[in-house]
Amino acid sequence: MDILFVFLLCSVFLVVMFSGYPVAFVLGGVAVAFAALGTFLDGFSVDADMASLRMIGFVANRIFDSISSYSLIPISMFIFMGMMLDKSGVAERLLKQMHKVLRVVPGGMAVSVILIGVVLAASTGIIGASVVLLATIAMPAMRAAGYDDKLGLGTVGATGCLGILIPPSIMLIVMGDQLQIPVGDLFRGALLPGLLLALLYIFYAVFTAFRRSDLAPAMPVDPNSSVGDMLRGLVGSLLAPLLLVFAVLGSIIFGIATPTEASGIGAAGATLLALSSRRLSWSDFQEVCENTAITTAFLFALIFGASCFSVVLRGYGGDELIEAGLHAIALPPIGTLIFILGIVFLLGFFLDWMEIILIVAPLVLPVLTSLGYEPAWVAILLAICLQTSFLTPPVGMALFYLKNTVPDVTISQVYKAVIPFIAMQVGILLLVLAFPGLVSW
Known part of the structure; x- marks a missing residue:
């Protein structure tokens, strides 16, 4: 029955x-x-x-x-932090300064976008906001620099999704609450895989530019800017957001503050950053609060x-039924883990990450931990799998954010553009699967 x-x-x-x-x-x-x-x-x-x-x-x-639930409190604070940073104009200033420094490097504009995406990911963790913001400010600049749309769309879409893995991540907060794993452990465990994925994106952009310079051409040096001026401008643009990132992530990683307390620091710091840039009006503040709510x-x-x-x-016994079915599969423990990761990867084509975390993850984690695997390592493997759900058609949300922000491209162009980046995400998944120390450091 x-x-x-x-x-x-x-x-x-x-x-x-x-x-x-x-x-x-x-x-x-x-x-x-x-x-x-x-x-x-x-x-x-x-x-x-x-x-x-x-x-x-x-x-x-x-x-x-x-x-x-105390562990869910940071969600609203990190969302507020991301919305407020969007108002502060940090990303626009960073792109302008990085472009001046890296314009002579083949693929330099793409590298700039990826580096900005890392800063945004470590500051917000909101995928929709990151993808839309990067597409708005980067795609016109990349087109003006002669970049191929396929490389530009793929870079912007994949880079905007780094916030799902690089802490502070809303997904990791929800996952920690649902799986009863300390959020701080997940933040520490996801840091290296997230940064490695960003480095892989940079390598791909530079390799593509050297292989086909017409896809990502280098730009001539600006005669009106000296190297010193460019570096000073870059440091000035980077200093405030990096201090904010260090204050949030550093306080969590070194055990100074809990994620809940660090989220309050981040929200306050983002507000001060927006005020110091003279871009925050009372109506903007109200809009940020409403959007956060x-x-x-x-x-x-x-x-x-x-x-x-x-x-x-x-x-109704659904968890026992699923557990019995997984144990009945004649596979070794590593085979069961790969089988479950494969199912989660395929589910990402049709379901959003939230449904998978809230429904599937709590059912499969007890099975994997009973096989002797560390819960935090399994959770990070699931998180890397779920990151692909933002880029895999037909329901990858980042694809639709990108299409709506760049309306003159077709959805099929967006699909083709992200294929190499999905392959890189799978590569990082296999790397973390082979070397658990990347998570448990």
């Missing part, structure tokens, strides 16, 4: 989700409907604790547990809905 209800629960969820309703409401609505059904079916279960998980009251308690509410709606769904799924 429980197997039948697990099948019905998942089937109804998939049917309603692909009908076009918002995912947060689908998750919560289906969960509440089956919780109400379970209230009248608790007599079918010989396990009283299992039956109690189906009750409407338990679903309501789960929502209040999510609201009061809307984005946070959207994320929490997904968290509430997925929490209800996962607890009802466990109430």
Whole structure:
């Protein structure tokens, strides 16, 4: 009977989700409907604790547990920090100064975009904002410099997604809360893989420019700027955001502050940065607060809905069914891990990262930890897999952000542009899989 209800629960969820309703409401609505059904079916279960998980009251308690979760507080602060940095004009100033310094290098503009993306990723962790901002300021400049659209679109789209891995990352905060792993451990573990991925992007851009100089041509030296002036301008543009990044990440990595406290430091620092640039008006501040509230509410709606769904799924024995199925596969532990990562990678073609983290990850992590794998290492492997979900068609969100910001390109052009970068993400995944020390350092 429980197997039948697990099948019905998942089937109804998939049917309603692909009908076009918002995912947060689908998750919560289906969960509440089956919780109400379970209230009248608790007599079918010989396990009283299992039956109690189906009750409407338990679903309501789960929502209040999510609201009061201390580990989710940084979400709103980091979103505010990202929105405020967008208003401060940091990215525009950095691109202008880096272009002056690197313009004589083949692929220098692409390298500048990637470096700016790293700074934005370490400052915000908001993918949509990073992709749109980079596309807005970088694509016109790259086209003016004679760059090929394919290289430009791929660089901007992939670089904007670095914020999903380089801390502070909203995804890592949600993952830490759902998987009961300290967020600080995830931040430390994701730092090296994220930076290695950025270095791989830079190598690809430079290699492409040297192989085909017409795709990423070097620009002549600006006769009106000396090397000293360019370096001073670059240092002046980099100093404030790097200090902010060090204050946020350094305080977490060295154990000075918790992620929650560091998020407050970041929000305050971003506000001071915007004020010092003389680009923050009262209306801008109100807009940042409103956008932060809307984005946070959207994320929490997904968290509430997925929490209800996962607890009802466990109430019907779905977690035990999945665990038994994975253990029944005649594979060694490493084979089971690769099999699960492959499933998560394929799910990224059709589902957003939030649904995968909130529904799939809590079900598969206990299986992998029971095989002896370190939870933080497994979580980072899942995070790298999920990063590809932003770039893989047909529902990669970064692709649609990019298409809407650069309307004169087709979606097929965007799809083709990101293929090399998806391959590089898979390469980093295999590297971390082979060398766990990149996470556990």
